[in-house]
Each structure stands twice: as structure tokens, then as C-alpha cells.
Amino acid sequence: MKRTTRQIIVGHLADRGMNVADIASELGVSKETVRRDLHNAGHTGHLVLRLDAPLREALTVLRSVHDVPDTVAQNVHAARAAIRATADAVTDARTPVTTPVVRGVTARRDGP
Template sequence: MSRATRRIVVAHLTSRGMTPTEIADELGVSDDTVRRDLREEPPPAPAPEPEPAAPIAAGLLLPESTQLRQNLSLLAAAYKAQPEDVAQFAIHQAARAVRARWQARIDARAKQQA
């Protein structure tokens, strides 16, 4: 194990409440090595692991978003459907509402001109 990796592991185990002696036994190093690792500047936190991508509807690419993935999963569970079917349903519902508003505007203009 590299020194940098060991320092990260030591910092993690310390945050979980392990003593330097317990950590030394766990890692197979001396107590002094663990104490030296703890005295030094803490290592930078590792970059977070990227979340797995949400399934993408065939022919439809959506921007990667945790919130979008959560919303899609919630709707899929509620409707007991595949995420692709839920996305298609939501798009159709939104388009239907837009068409209705447009038609109302067209009707209102026609009424004004009559």
C-alpha cells in the first residue's frame, strides 16, 4: 500500500473511532507510523465516485442529473412502468397542456377579431 493510500485509510479509520494501535494492527504497520500519518497534513479527500448513469430512453438523450434520475425512478415506481415509458408519458402530458394553451390563445384572438 502506498504512503498516500495508507494516510487516507488511517484518516478514515480514525474518523470511525479506531485508536492508533488498532489501526496499526489492522494495517500491519507500527504505532509510530500511524501517529506520524496522523500528525501530517491530512491527505486530500478522494474525488467522489460518479453515480451510475440512468437508463436512457431509446432515441432520447437527457442531461445527467441526480434529481432527474430520482424523479424518473419515483415515477417509474409509482406507475409500475419502465423509465422510458414514464418519460414518454410525461412528455406527452406536457405537450398536451402546451397545445391546449396555444389553442386557447388562438381561439381568443379569433374571438377578438370577429
């Protein structure tokens, strides 16, 4: 199999949720080859955020909702929840609101 073909397949399998070991086994290549293919294609599987003061303050607020400790796992959980909530709010804002139609009722307009 050509390298470019393998890289496309590796990216597709990773996007479908397969882990590096399973992809390597499926394609008969090493885990390092899969990691390199993902890295070269920009599929690192990780989002890296610099934990500066404003982000730390925001995570503190998010964690305080559930009264949880300042750990990497809790920070990741809080950040994921905030991203999901923001995406949900944007999706909701983009969804058109429809007015239900009630059969047998005629709309009446009062006024001039």
C-alpha cells in the first residue's frame, strides 16, 4: 500500500474513533507508523491549551460548580463541558423557531 493511501486510511480510522494500537493492527504496521501518519496529517488527537492566568481563572469557576479539585482530569472535564455547552448554545441560536399551527383557529389582529 502506498504511503499516501495509508495516511488517508489512518486518518479516516482515527476520525471514526479507533485508537493507535487498533489501527496499527488493522493495517499491519507499527504503532509508531500510525502516530507519524496522524501527526503528519495534523491528526494529533489532542487539543493543547496554554494554561495562562485567564484560562486558569475560568477553569476555577467551572470547577467550582461541582466543587471538585484542581487536577488535570478535572480541568479537562470542565473545559470539555464548557466547549460542548457553548457549541449547544450556538446550535440552538442558529435553529429557527417555528410557530405551531393550530387547526381551526384563525389569527386575529387587533388594532388599526
